[in-house]
Amino acid sequence: MSKAVVIYLSTSGNTKVMADAIAEGLMSRNVSVTTMNFHEARIEEIKAADAIAIGSSTFHYKMLPPMEKFIESLERANVTGKLGVAFGSYGWSGEAPINIAEKMRKLGMEVIDPVLRIQYQPTEKDLEECKRLGKDLASKIKKTAETHKEGGPKAKGTPLEDVKMGEGGH
Ligand SMILES: Cc1cc2nc3c(=O)[nH]c(=O)nc-3n(C[C@H](O)[C@H](O)[C@H](O)COP(=O)(O)O)c2cc1C
Numbered sequence: 001m002s003k004a005v006v007i008y009l010s011t012s013g014n015t016k017v018m019a020d021a022i023a024e025g026l027m028s029r030n031v032s033v034t035t036m037n038f039h040e041a042r043i044e045e046i047k048a049a050d051a052i053a054i055g056s057s058t059f060h061y062k063m064l065p066p067m068e069k070f071i072e073s074l075e076r077a078n079v080t081g082k083l084g085v086a087f088g089s090y091g092w093s094g095e096a097p098i099n100i101a102e103k104m105r106k107l108g109m110e111v112i113d114p115v116l117r118i119q120y121q122p123t124e125k126d127l128e129e130c131k132r133l134g135k136d137l138a139s140k141i142k143k144t145a146e147t148h149k150e151g152g153p154k155a156k157g158t159p160l161e162d163v164k165m166g167e168g169g170h
Contacts, residue, residue, distance in 0.1 A: 001030065001031070001032045002030075002031045002032065002050050002051075002138070002141045002142065002145060003031065003032050003033075003034075003048055003049045003050055003051075004023075004026050004031050004032070004033050004034075004049055004050060004051040004052070004053065004137065004138075004141065005033070005034050005035075005036070005041070005045055005046055005049045005051075005052050005053070006019045006022055006023045006026075006033060006034070006035040006036070006053040006055075007019075007035075007036055007037075007038050007041050007052065007053070007054050007055070007070075008035075008036075008037060008038065008054070008055040008056065009037070009038050009055070009056040009057065009063070009064060009066070009067045010037075010055070010056075010057060010089070011057060011059075014057060014089035014118070014120060014121050014122065015055045015056060015057045015087070015088050015089045016037075017121075017122055017127065018055055018087050018088070018089060018116070018118060018122055018126075018127075018130045019035055019053070019055050019087075020035060021122070021127040021128075021130035021131050021134070022053050022055075022085065022087065022130045022131070022133055022134040022137075023035045023134060024131055024134060025130065025131035025132060025133060025134020025135040025136075025137070025138070026134040026135070026137060026138050027134075028131070028134070028135065028138075029134075029135050029138030029139065029142075030138070031050075031051075031137075031138045031141060038054075038066070038067055038070045041070070043076060043077050046074065046077040046079065047077050047078065049082065050082065050083065050141045050144070050145070051082060051083035051084065051085070051137055051140075051141050052074075052079065052082055052083070052084050052085075052104075052109070053084070053085035053086075053087065053134075053137065054071065054084070054085070054086055054087075054100050054104065055086070055087040055088045055097065055100070056088045056096040056097070056100060057088050057089045057090060057096060058088065058090040058091070058093060058094050058095050058096040058097075059096075061093050061095050062095050062096060062099060063088075063095075063096035063099055063100065067096075067100075068099075068103075071100060071103045071104070071107075072103070074107055075107060079104075079107050079108065079109055080107065080108030080109070081108060081109070081110070082109050082110070083109065083110050083111075083112060083137065083140055083141060083144065084101070084104040084105075084109040084110065084111040084112070085111065085112060085116070085133060085137050086098070086100040086101035086104060086111060086115045086116070087100075087115070087116040087117070087118075087130070087133070088100070088116075088117060088118075089117075089118050089119070089120060089121070089122065090117055090118075090119060090120075091119065091120060094117045094119075097115045097116065097117050098115055098117075100115075101115045112136065112137060112140055114133070116129065116130065116133055118130075
């Protein structure tokens, strides 16, 4: 079974309800999910996951420093090649989810669109969008797993080593 972790920082619960709805979307597509506050995140769980969703609300035009440190520490979990989702509630500027997506990409993760930002408390309609994102992530996890099973692009057509580029200069 595919695995995902949904990790969040939320001071008054707005980003947490987004996290729960993303997890619900993933679970509805048979992905096993652990949802946790970033303080509770364990490196083993992150290493074992096919995908990581990270959310934070915005404070003073950025994410809070402990969340920033946490994401940077993911380098130790070797997250290169894993799928990622960035999300968060905000009030007026909403930089945190964008910064999360940037940091995930720097770590070599493939971040799927959209970077989901919801103003203040999510409405029912907003939560449907969160669930949709969870379902889209689940589909992407399955597609990626199938590509790996087939042996990736090399499995079909000409092996890459046999393609000679520009021999003879023409
Ligand atoms: C002290 C303080 C600073 C904030 N700074 C920003 C900010 O710079 N930009 C922004 O978009 N929202 C800002 N907000 C709004 C929060 O991001 C917003 O209330 C969000 O819904 C909180 O979500 P949470 O419950 O998941 O923490 C700030 C809120 C507080 C209390």
